[in-house]
Amino acid sequence: MTIIKTVSSNNKTIIIKLGFVVGLIFLGLVSYVIASGKLKTSGGKVLGKKTQIEVPVTNNIPDNLFQKAQDTMTDVKNNAYQLAHSTAIVVGDIATQSAQTVKEFIVDNTVGSAVKQLDSLPPDVKEKIKENICK
Numbered sequence: 001m002t003i004i005k006t007v008s009s010n011n012k013t014i015i016i017k018l019g020f021v022v023g024l025i026f027l028g029l030v031s032y033v034i035a036s037g038k039l040k041t042s043g044g045k046v047l048g049k050k051t052q053i054e055v056p057v058t059n060n061i062p063d064n065l066f067q068k069a070q071d072t073m074t075d076v077k078n079n080a081y082q083l084a085h086s087t088a089i090v091v092g093d094i095a096t097q098s099a100q101t102v103k104e105f106i107v108d109n110t111v112g113s114a115v116k117q118l119d120s121l122p123p124d125v126k127e128k129i130k131e132n133i134c135k
Helices: 002-009 011-036 065-119 123-134
Strands: none
């Protein structure tokens, strides 16, 4: 019994929803008919004049287009190889310079601290170490 009361109380909303769905279906059918070309207007003339402008078709593609494209691709490939080679050289130089800097840093820190320790020794011990190193 409650289901029937609910349906009868919402009768207006059901009719509105149903009308909306039917309207959408009708609108879809009308747009389909217009899009498919079944509903046409006059034959493309307005006041006796043609409405379509004829565009001349030109074929301005050069005969050697393929050769030009191939030459361009070869140039791009060569430039890419040159860029990669130059980049490799620069990166190699930077790596060499970095390795040299690290080596100098390590030598300076190890030898520098050894020299500092030698300077803090008494003079007679320094002489003995110099004699042992120079032998």
